[in-house]
Amino acid sequence: MRGTMMELIGFLPVEVSKERVVAELPFRDDLTQPTGILHAGAILTLADTAATILANQNAMPGSDKFDPSRFAMTVQLSANFVRNSSTKKIVAEAIPVHVGRRTLVVQTTVCDEDGNLFATVTTTMMTSIAT
Secondary structure, eight states, X not given: OTTSHHHHHTOEEEEEOSSOEEEEEEOOGGGBOTTSSBOHHHHHHHHHHHHHHHHHHHHSSBXXXXXXXXXXXXXXXXXXXXXXXXXXXXXXXXXXXXXXXXXXXXXXXXXXXXXXXXXXXXXXXXXOOOO
């Protein structure tokens, strides 16, 4: 993830499989809005990245093979923010709702380290088409 948005924000994968991705984002002052709580963009970046990793675990032909023509990208994202604060870290858990040949739907919950819900995010992913 060197040189990517994930490295920039401090995205940390904890568990990665076709069934579930868990990732953390440590709280940092530079990821906040002027009020001192996490910026919604940081929360969404964590959720979208976890969903993308999960989708690509399912879209790729094998765990050790990367096929750019099968890379799943977000085409629709819906987020509901429930709470926000300054906290030590936030944790995202992404699980598949639908895994098809061309589309995947992922449900991601984002909580603080105490399990308090921050957001629910539903992401629709589509595998790219080789041109």
